[in-house]
Amino acid sequence: MREHLRRTRVRLTLVYVGVFALVAGSAAVAFWVAFSLTEYQVVDSSLITQSNLVESQIKEIGGQRFGESGEPLPGETQSGIGVAALLLGADGHVLDRSGQIKDPGGLASTATREFPSGGCCRTKMVAGQPMRLMVMPVDLGNGAVGRLVLARPIQELQQSLLRVAVLLLFVVVLLVVGAAGLGYWLSGRALRPVGVMAGTARQISEQDLHRRIQLDLPPGDELGELAATFNGMLARLDASFEGLRRFTADAAHEFRAPLALMRTQLDVMLRRRRSVEEYEASHRSLLTEVERLGRLADQLLLLARADAGALAPRHESIDLPEFLEETIERWRPAAQEREVELDSQVPLEGAVAGDPDLLRQLLDNLLDNAIRHSPGHGTVTVSAVEEAGWWWLTVQDSGPGVKAGLRSRLFERFARADAARGRATGGAGLGLSLCAAIAEAHGGSISLVDGSGPGARFVVRLPSMPVPSSMPARDERGVGAAERI
Numbered sequence: 001m002r003e004h005l006r007r008t009r010v011r012l013t014l015v016y017v018g019v020f021a022l023v024a025g026s027a028a029v030a031f032w033v034a035f036s037l038t039e040y041q042v043v044d045s046s047l048i049t050q051s052n053l054v055e056s057q058i059k060e061i062g063g064q065r066f067g068e069s070g071e072p073l074p075g076e077t078q079s080g081i082g083v084a085a086l087l088l089g090a091d092g093h094v095l096d097r098s099g100q101i102k103d104p105g106g107l108a109s110t111a112t113r114e115f116p117s118g119g120c121c122r123t124k125m126v127a128g129q130p131m132r133l134m135v136m137p138v139d140l141g142n143g144a145v146g147r148l149v150l151a152r153p154i155q156e157l158q159q160s161l162l163r164v165a166v167l168l169l170f171v172v173v174l175l176v177v178g179a180a181g182l183g184y185w186l187s188g189r190a191l192r193p194v195g196v197m198a199g200t201a202r203q204i205s206e207q208d209l210h211r212r213i214q215l216d217l218p219p220g221d222e223l224g225e226l227a228a229t230f231n232g233m234l235a236r237l238d239a240s241f242e243g244l245r246r247f248t249a250d251a252a253h254e255f256r257a258p259l260a261l262m263r264t265q266l267d268v269m270l271r272r273r274r275s276v277e278e279y280e281a282s283h284r285s286l287l288t289e290v291e292r293l294g295r296l297a298d299q300l301l302l303l304a305r306a307d308a309g310a311l312a313p314r315h316e317s318i319d320l321p322e323f324l325e326e327t328i329e330r331w332r333p334a335a336q337e338r339e340v341e342l343d344s345q346v347p348l349e350g351a352v353a354g355d356p357d358l359l360r361q362l363l364d365n366l367l368d369n370a371i372r373h374s375p376g377h378g379t380v381t382v383s384a385v386e387e388a389g390w391w392w393l394t395v396q397d398s399g400p401g402v403k404a405g406l407r408s409r410l411f412e413r414f415a416r417a418d419a420a421r422g423r424a425t426g427g428a429g430l431g432l433s434l435c436a437a438i439a440e441a442h443g444g445s446i447s448l449v450d451g452s453g454p455g456a457r458f459v460v461r462l463p464s465m466p467v468p469s470s471m472p473a474r475d476e477r478g479v480g481a482a483e484r485i
């Protein structure tokens with residue numbers, strides 16, 4: 001039972017029925033009270049009318065002795081309603097009465113007891129019968145004051161009032177039962193979408209996140225909105241699970257390729273005895289693959305940390321000109337090897353708040369990409385500008401630029417133009433997603449912007465830091481010929 005009461009449908013119905021029963025019950029009681037008041041008023045007014053009639057008749061009889069006038073007091077009104085009349089003397093004796101009174105003594109004593117000084121009108125039991133009574137003082141002549149008692153039996157009236165009460169009770173009970181059924185049905189109907197949602201949600205597992213809650217509800221319906229929100233959440237979960245699946249598959253693929261290569265190479269090498277030179281060449285090639293795997297593992301680890309929100313960079317003050325110069329110098333041999341010119345347009349002074357290790361990885365990937373995609377005799381330019389509290393670092397190359405089909409998903413994991421994953425043309429396609437994660441962890445961003453000329457132009461935005469007064473100007477330190485931009 002308790003379990004049942006916890007159901008929203010049952011509780012809604014109970015509240016609804018409770019309120020309805022209260023309203024219907026109050027209305028029925030009010031109706032019954034008004035009805036009975038009206039009925040009693042009709043009786044009372046007949047008593048009052050009759051009292052006036054009888055009083056005038058008593059005045060006519062005047063000095064005669066009552067009861068000997070030959071005419072008994074009238075027993076009904078002019079409209080034919082029976083009203084018993086009893087005339088009592090000053091000492092309480094019955095002087096006269098209408099014909100229908102069976103127990104004048106009982107009526108006289110009740111009237112004397114209940115109405116010592118007269119009044120209208122009350123219900124009293126007289127000889128086991130409910131009567132509506134009124135008593136009024138009358139002048140009997142000779143200075144004597146008697147009392148005129150008028151009574152009307154109201155047993156029938158009371159019975160019909162009881163019948164009306166029973167009927168009203170029956171109607172109220174019927175209405176409440178009907179309302180309970182209707183309320184239960186209505187709340188069940190209103191809550192049906194909740195059941196559908198719960199059922200669908202129960203059935204959905206991570207395997208079928210593409211399923212959606214189907215509800216046929218009018219626009220603007222609250223439960224429809226809830227279902228839409230739930231569907232939106234499912235869509236996001238679906239996308240993120242799909243991303244996770246793709247990510248795992250891509251990562252496995254990236255690991256499998258070099259491992260397969262290493263295995264083949266080891267297989268071939270172990271088929272027969274080799275010269276020292278052959279072993280050396282093989283080991284070198286294996287080392288390249290191991291380094292590649294190591295780099296991949298590092299990248300994945302860093303991305304996993306970024307996903308978990310654990311990529312909390314240190315916020316050190318980094319001397320930007322020095323940092324950029326050092327990075328560019330590190331890449332100069334690789335650029336020279338590909339006959340690419342490395343140009344720098346670095347400011348004289350400035351600092352960023354950041355983690356040098358992470359920012360180094362960010363710049364390394366941008367420079368690696370730029371140099372790799374630049375044609376022989378091409379130029380890669382690194383520049384930095386400070387504006388409104390931000391540093392804008394740009395790496396521009398003179399290569400073919402990022403392919404149009406790749407632009408929209410450039411910063412996604414494993415995104416690269418070379419769908420066949422040709423290993424000669426580059427890495428796993430994780431570099432730029434790492435750059436984005438690092439920039440975001442620093443409160444900045446990275447974007448590919450359209451440059452004036454050909455080639456790709458990547459801009460990184462990082463929060464700048466006020467230059468400490470102790471930091472000497474770049475010219476004073478004599479670090480190369482820097483150019484203000």
Ligand SMILES: Nc1ncnc2c1ncn2[C@@H]1O[C@H](COP(=O)(O)OP(=O)(O)OP(=O)(O)O)[C@@H](O)[C@H]1O
Nearest residue numbers: 369373401402416417426427428429430431432456
């Ligand atoms: N400067 C650029 N010019 C042209 N295309 C670029 C440039 N930089 C990146 N791309 C394209 O974007 C893809 C993704 O770059 P990203 O740095 O993320 O991966 P990657 O360099 O292929 O591999 P990884 O950096 O993981 O070793 C590249 O494969 C390449 O197709």
Ligand SMILES: [Mg+2]
Nearest residue numbers: 365369431432
């Ligand atoms: Mg890269």
